[in-house]
Amino acid sequence: MSTTDLQAYRGSLLHFLADPAFSDNAHAWHEDGLLIVADGKVRAAGDYATLHATLPAGTMVHDYSGKLLMPGFIDTHIHYPQTDIIASPSAGLLPWLETYTFPAERSFEHPEHAAGVAEFFLDELLRCGTTTAMVYCTVHPQSVDAFFTASEARGLRMVAGKVLMDRNCPEFLRDTAESGARDTEALINRWHNHGRSQYAITPRFAPTSTPEQLHLAGELARAYPDTYIQTHVSENEAECAWVRELFPQSRSYIDVYDSYGMLRPRAMYGHCIWLDDADRRRMAETGAAAAICPTSNLFLGSGLFDFERADQAGMLVALATDVGGGTSFSMLQTMNEAYKVARLKGSHLPALRMFYLATLGAARAMQLEGTIGNFAPGAEADFIVVDPQATPLLQRRSRSVASLEEQLFALALLGDDRAIAATYSGGRQVHVRT
Structure with missing residues (x-):
């Protein structure tokens, strides 16, 4: 050599x-x-x-x-289309989605807009020391194309996916169960394991997907077992109540996803605040992981993640910014808030543990130990x-x-x-x- x-x-x-x-x-x-x-x-x-x-x-x-x-830091839950609405005031999660998120995401039907945001977003991640992220795009396939085109130009290892959303959202952001699955499979074939890009099957969250859409997402997850799954769970008490109304047959919010075959290794669930011990045990035994989003959870008043109970259950956990509900691209600032969340729940996060959760811990949660971290x-x-x-x-x-x-x-x-x-x-x- x-x-x-x-x-x-x-x-x-x-x-x-x-x-x-x-x-x-x-x-x-x-x-x-x-x-x-x-x-x-x-x-x-x-x-x-x-x-x-x-x-x-x-x-x-x-x-x-x-x-x-x-x-490099690894951010396991972040929304690139929300870059321009970071630090937008709201009374809580669901009003914030209606007032800021959905209108902002409409613009990503335009490839040139998506490309411009992707460029800024990636520059901001790198400025903060984040070299890998699990990224939500919008319902538009062109938003995924724009993101991976920009990340591959920089030679980055990134995971991303098109949001699936066929109900309880504006018409201008709605796909169908069939079109969402068809677009997702085409994007998997185009981008998954292309260079350093990897694909995530991405139902936004259970309330915005019909049972038919979740069923097809689960089928894709089984057909492409080395892809990722990313979605939200148990972020907010009002959201959890809504899920109970929409899925009365499910024991819990996480059980909704489990019933469609979406608890498995390489499945990353954002927030995981309002889980019970049975949920935590089920995540641990299936290899599904929790992305902890402290700045977002504090900003939206969603609740405090319970590190102690997650550890007792043996759950895989990692840190995440959740921009734009999260208030900083910086994983250092995310550690700052994670420490305070842990203290408010009666536990202590040593600095070594926080840096682990943002590096090797995240790589393990993503099943990428030995590749990054x-x-x-x-x-x-x-x-x-x-x-x-x-x-x-x-x-x-x-x-x-x-x-x-x-x-x-x-x-x-x-x-x-x-x-x-x-x-x-x-x-x-x-x-x-x-």
Whole structure:
């Protein structure tokens, strides 16, 4: 291998090997570390003193001393068509959908509008250090085409899908059970596993899909078992009551999806606030995962996710921004609010756990461990450079940190997009802070 095929990056290295909540040896930390990348993948990660001697003469070493190198953040639930309605006031989830979301999504019938929003959305993710996301498009197939065209131009690993919605929504956003399934299958064949793109079968949420549409979505999930499923569940008490009226035969909201075969690995359920213990056990035994959306849940007054009960049940969990109900693209800001949600529910989220949930934990929830989420040899080289001196306050606080936990906690509570000095995807720099 020639030296031009190798890139090396020096800095403090952090990545995860297990969930810190359940393992005493969950992370690897090299205060003076070296990350070696070849052909867009991780070749090695460890101590600088050890690994530097293995580099061929002339290999360029990018020096990020004083900064942290860690895997790129993974956002497991976000809506790109809601970029322009972030921070829109409303009395709650259902009025917010009617007043802002549905009118905004109408414009995505125009491919040029969808393309423009996709470009801005992806730039914003990369500016915040997010290299992979599970993304909701609109009911329009062209919104999916626009998104994947933009993400593939940047070489990103992204999961996305066309929303399925055939009732309880404006006519201008309504498909049918048959047309939604037909469009979804065509998009799967066009985009799933094309480059680094992967497809998600995407019923918006149970109230906006008829039983016929959910049945066909479940059939697609069985026909294409390596696709993803993404939808919402148990976000808001009024929404849960609505689901009980629409699906009286189901034991619970999550049971609606279960009855159509949509609880399985690679199924990501946004929110999961108002689950009961039977729901949590069922998610754990099927391998379905929860995307925790603290900024959105606080903004819309939906409720507080119960980390302790989720852990007791063995559920797969990850963090998510849920823009535009969520109020920031930044996973650091999302950690900030997740910490407070946990405290209000009587539990404590250490910083190491929060960073795990935004990296390897999310990769595990997506069944992508070994592909993204840490610096295991052969993993795709998606990583970020985090600057603990990014703002005057962070700089001052970082002078007195006494441990890695304290440094990460300061970044989670005080950091935002300004703390991301650079973002790399597949070994290629796709953002640098100016």
